[in-house]
Amino acid sequence: MLHDLFYKAKNHFKTSKPFVLYRKPSESTVNGVFQKDDVLHYVEDFSKTGFIFAPFNTDDRIVLLQSDEKHEAEYIASESIKDLASLSVVQDDAQKEFHINLVHKAIEAIENAGVKKVVLSRKLEVGTRKSAFTLFDALLASYSNAFCYLWYHPKVGLWLGATPEILLRTENKQLKTMSLAGTKKVEEGKAPVWGTKELEEQKLVTDYIVAALESSVDNLTISETESVRAGSLWHLRTSVSGRLATYNLKEIIAALHPTPAVCGLPKAQAKAFILENENYAREYYTGFLGELNFKEENFRSSNRRNRENQAYKTVKNTTSLYVNLRCMQLKDKKALVYVGGGITHESDPEKEWEETVAKSNTMLKVVL
Numbered sequence: 001m002l003h004d005l006f007y008k009a010k011n012h013f014k015t016s017k018p019f020v021l022y023r024k025p026s027e028s029t030v031n032g033v034f035q036k037d038d039v040l041h042y043v044e045d046f047s048k049t050g051f052i053f054a055p056f057n058t059d060d061r062i063v064l065l066q067s068d069e070k071h072e073a074e075y076i077a078s079e080s081i082k083d084l085a086s087l088s089v090v091q092d093d094a095q096k097e098f099h100i101n102l103v104h105k106a107i108e109a110i111e112n113a114g115v116k117k118v119v120l121s122r123k124l125e126v127g128t129r130k131s132a133f134t135l136f137d138a139l140l141a142s143y144s145n146a147f148c149y150l151w152y153h154p155k156v157g158l159w160l161g162a163t164p165e166i167l168l169r170t171e172n173k174q175l176k177t178m179s180l181a182g183t184k185k186v187e188e189g190k191a192p193v194w195g196t197k198e199l200e201e202q203k204l205v206t207d208y209i210v211a212a213l214e215s216s217v218d219n220l221t222i223s224e225t226e227s228v229r230a231g232s233l234w235h236l237r238t239s240v241s242g243r244l245a246t247y248n249l250k251e252i253i254a255a256l257h258p259t260p261a262v263c264g265l266p267k268a269q270a271k272a273f274i275l276e277n278e279n280y281a282r283e284y285y286t287g288f289l290g291e292l293n294f295k296e297e298n299f300r301s302s303n304r305r306n307r308e309n310q311a312y313k314t315v316k317n318t319t320s321l322y323v324n325l326r327c328m329q330l331k332d333k334k335a336l337v338y339v340g341g342g343i344t345h346e347s348d349p350e351k352e353w354e355e356t357v358a359k360s361n362t363m364l365k366v367v368l
């Protein structure tokens with residue numbers, strides 16, 4: 001039962017032991033991974049099994065939560081969760097001014113320094129008395145097609161999110177990923193109309209992913225680009241899939257992360273711009289998280305009469321990683337909410353600010 005899973009996680013939290021609770025997009029099962037001690041494990045070569053939590057900056061280490069115990073429960077909507085109301089958050093003028101200046105600076109770098117796109121972000125702080133578990137419950141109730149999670153390690157911190165973006169999924173050698181970028185606010189009853197700015201910024205991501213995978217993935221298939229809804233926002237999404245020539249997760253992740261959906265192009269220049277000019281550390285925002293090398297058992301039986309004797313088992317090695325977007329960190333009774341957006345030569349600084357405000361509502365709607 002969900003109640004028992006939450007109870008177990010609460011006990012882990014009280015005794016300062018690492019755990020993660022999560023639900024995959026459009027699934028009803030809530031999973032729990034529990035580590036029995038508070039050791040901080042790191043990913044070395046992506047060969048181990050566990051739940052990983054990676055920062056944006058690839059120079060920093062990736063945390064591996066050991067899966068000493070795993071439990072799951074079906075999600076049942078709690079009666080106490082009400083429809084999320086529309087929000088009015090007091091605007092932070094100093095942050096607005098800083099962000100708009102930052103966007104101007106990026107446009108200058110795009111016009112003069114050979115940068116094509118850079119994703120700029122900020123962190124906002126709001127007080128909250130709600131517990132991490134109440135907030136996670138609200139995320140589950142509100143964002144059924146997102147990857148919703150609550151992650152805790154006493155030596156790292158407490159993070160929550162509801163992200164619409166997959167970094168990659170592998171099933172043995174079969175690979176799926178996506179290019180997700182471009183944002184528009186949902187107007188109920190209306191389909192989104194995309195401008196060249198959004199179409200171009202999303203295409204840059206698709207082209208980058210295809211180029212990054214071309215040499216190591218066979219039968220690369222690229223879908224049509226479609227509009228997908230994430231809460232009260234629309235994004236553009238293209239799915240990319242294929243078969244890994246050799247199963248080398250470390251190499252594939254290094255080729256993909258950070259994609260231009262969260263960093264920019266060219267990658268090194270955009271990353272340097274971000275580290276130099278954003279006035280805070282992203283930490284795990286725009287990093288990635290999820291299951292690493294989980295084993296999935298499949299039972300199959302042939303059509304013969306004695307099915308039981310013919311049944312056989314196959315074990316699949318699966319990895320499901322998500323980009324850490326629409327997320328927050330809980331610290332000292334405060335929610336630190338992280339938001340950003342892609343800047344191109346066509347960006348309007350005021351609109352880019354508005355976009356970060358709209359994205360911040362995904363978390364603020366449950367916090368406030």
Ligand SMILES: C=C(O[C@H]1C=CC=C(C(=O)O)[C@@H]1O)C(=O)O
Nearest residue numbers: 181182183261325339340341342
């Ligand atoms: C960087 C974020 O979103 C990315 C994913 C979808 C759309 C995006 C955009 O329109 O800029 C961003 O690339 C964020 O939500 O903080």
